[in-house]
Amino acid sequence: MRPKAKENVHVPSACNSPENAAAPSTAQQLVLVTHPFHPLFAQQLPCVGRRYNRYGERLLLQDRNGAVWSLPPGWTDVASPDPDVVMGHGQSLLRVSDFLELADLVSRLSGKSVRRPRSGM
Missing domain, CATH: 2.30.30 (SH3 type barrels.)
Known part of the structure; x- marks a missing residue:
């Protein structure tokens, strides 16, 4: 016996903002x-x-x-423009926040915890 097909199933959209409607341009x-x-x-x-x-x-x-x-x-x-990139005159591909995020990822993957000082970054 085949299962009965579901009718009128509403799947919530990931993009549910009213601003998603295309505006003519x-x-x-x-x-x-x-x-x-x-x-x-x-x-x-x-x-x-x-x-x-x-x-x-x-x-x-x-x-x-x-x-x-x-x-x-x-x-x-x-x-x-990102202030880190402007201050580095475009010479740095990674910002300080990128390095901190990388350090957190490496510590999670290695199973070690890294303590860093709390700052406004």
Whole structure:
């Protein structure tokens, strides 16, 4: 005997913000991908939309093949420049917060706890 099919099942959406509705736009904004390790780094692509989910805003960028990529604005020139990058004159690829996050990850993976002073970083 086959199980009865479920009807009218509502699946909650991860993107449930009212701002997800596409707004008609005649002019597309060109966005430069600035994250140094992203495959689209240094490419300027049209922004075809913006979406919001539980993690925040995402930009929808369309590549030359027509594929749409979802990126956080901080990985593009849309976001204001990071103070660590500005102060380092673009010479450092990692910020202090990146190194602290890496140290925490290494300590968790190695089973050791790392004590670091509490600061405003």
